[in-house]
Amino acid sequence: MGSNTSNSRRVLTAAALLFALLTPAAAGAQTDVRTGVKASGTVKSPLLLAAFRSDHGASPVAQEAHDVARHDFELSGLFNVTDVEPLTDKLVPNPAATGSVRVEGTIESDGSDFRFKGEVFDLGTAESMFQRIYPFHRADARETLHRFVDDVLEALTGERGICETKVAFVRATGRVKEIWVMDYDGMNPYQLTHDRTLALSPAWAPWGTELAFTSYKRGNPDLYLFDLRRGASYPFSTSPGPNFAPTYSPDGKWIACALYRDGNSEIYTISRDAQTARRLTRNNRIDSGPSFSPNGDQIAFSSDRSGSPQIYVMDSEGVNQRLLTLEGKYNDSPRWSPKGDRIAYAARHDGIFDVVVMDSNGQRPIQITSNAGHNENPQWSADGRKIYFSSTRAGARQIFMMNADGSDVVQLTQGDECFNPAAGPRPRRPGVSRAG
């Protein structure tokens, strides 16, 4: 066994672990993956999750914290989680377990104040890879563990997780449709708008405290901006006819949307201060569904200028418009991945809608949902590892989440019909306390 834990072996172990964790989920995906049945091509690393230790009186909190961490690590799609007892002795190196990690946690309480100490070990080298202490209040246990798991994912893979992000969506109650917001995993849903008519197509501002959406609250389908800090919405674009399909530019300075202001559905960019508007498309067919590339230079959109909806791309000033999709008669709702290399969209084939992901140049379209109702509205998570979408696979439309290769499908909403998911950005916050 590991009699010489030399530097070279440590590097090798870390490299093996990183390789396992960084193997892109999409790389090994195949066409026509049957969703939710197998995780094709996804390499998951073993993760041993110890029961969290606690001092007297904090054990319910420790249990809750452990459950949140377990849920988050599993939902990340990166790990096979196994529950284990906490360490009693010092961990010894085990080269056979290279690529596996062990997570230990302790909850301490001091009256109403709690502290969570989390640590991650590389089982190959027995070395501590990550350690941090999180002070928190009782009600914030869930948020605190979300932050811990995101920190761990960042330490292990270089890419932060999405446990702290939110998802906006539309929930229909009878004829009334309102914008709701929930945690990344479907927990804690709450109603955001109270327009008592139709509110549709939410889109997050990059700074995470504002949403653009369409509402009929004054009769015409107008665009509004909802300020989450003030709990109020403001009219943004109110030209006659539909004002719809909003999306923010990555720098937050522009909102691309579709308007009928010139008598036909065209794509515009409007500065967020509403002082400047540019028309980007000019033809008598339907141009809609804009989505910025992550560097803001390009906009993917859908247009039926060829007779049925297809995905096109143009420079963000509207020039150089060209067709991207080469397969299928009906392709709509393009969404550019956060890394810029892929575009997800909804394709209609044989009367069925499914989610397809292609390279951003239109090559290699891979269908990642199949044989499970209609699947539409694909939306990338902030880390690009997940795709949120709406599906009728369980009856009425609901919001689901899956890995970017179509594996690990999880239903996030129940009950009333839900659709139009919009995955929020990671929160912007000052540096996390690194006490200890």
Add this chain to the structure above:
Amino acid sequence: MRRSPWTLIFLLAVALTMLTVSQGCSSRRKSAPPAEVTPPPSNPEIPQTSEEPPPKPPPPSTEDENAQAKLQDAFFDFDEAALRDDAKQALEGDAKYMEGHSRVNVIIEGHCDERGSVEYNLALGEKRARAAKEYLVSYGIKGTRITTISYGKERPFDQGHDEESWAKNRRAHFVSK
């Protein structure tokens, strides 16, 4: 004009930043006004409520009820806003009725079946409503008597999930006002 009292109260409260909004609202009923982009929604001093009461429709008069019964909807093929022969026939009847009842004004609602995205169908519904309006205008009905609104796929008449239901939902629906 519909909703004007509430609109005015709302707008007065936010008069400074929302001045051009009121212009936008007052011009909404005119044909082809320039588009309005409202001023920055960034004035942090002005609290705005998102709890506006929904507009209250006036009680229908007897003539309205008659008009509602006489006006026929136009139906469309999947992913199409082109007028079929049966749609033209219905619209011709609507045009004749409106010609003979000069006090009847209409809202044409564009509707779609449930297939496709919310956004694409909003555009398609508007296109259907405008196609119906254009037919009436070309017949000789004044454009000022007709307003259009798209409900996309959000207000289906039939909740079913088959072609029979979808066919009923792809329509330009006439509402007398």
